[in-house]
Amino acid sequence: MGDLLKKQFEIGRGSLLKDIEACSKEWFDIQFEGLPNTIHWQIGHILTAADNFLFAEDKQLPSEYNTLFGYGSKPSAWQDDVPSVAVLVGQLKTQLEQIKGLPNNRFHDKLPEPILGNNTFGELVSFTSFHELTHIGQVHIMRKLAENR
Helix, strand or coil, rough: HHHHHHHHHHHHHHHHHHHHHHCCCHHHHHHCCCCCHHHHHHHHHHHHHHHHHHHHHHHHCCCHHHHHHHCCCCCCCCCCCCCCHHHHHHHHHHHHHHHCCCHHEEEEEEEEEEECCCCEHHHHHHHHHCCCCCHHHHHHHHHHHCCCC
């Protein structure tokens, strides 16, 4: 189970990085009509959500990422310095290596209490992958919209 889930992250992040590389720099902060966020926000949100779900006991990211990219946040409310897309991409790559390094025997560990209906760490990893792939799809759509403006 662990290796399969790690592979899902590898495939998803690979797809995300290809979309990011295909973007012009000015596209990252376009907020399209009817969409509440930007590509920049999506990238930060993917990173932050994985940190919160998978590394809650030993978070790797600064606490202000939750304010910038956490659930319910939006780029229109950004007031402080926001990490650049280049910084976030570097952190995505580092985090992927951390995910791939998670011990497989941990995936069967029961969580102290359910998180969003997930009872084991493996279930939470699976949910995190699903959540991430949803947002990667958003990045892909936003890139296509930017290309066709």
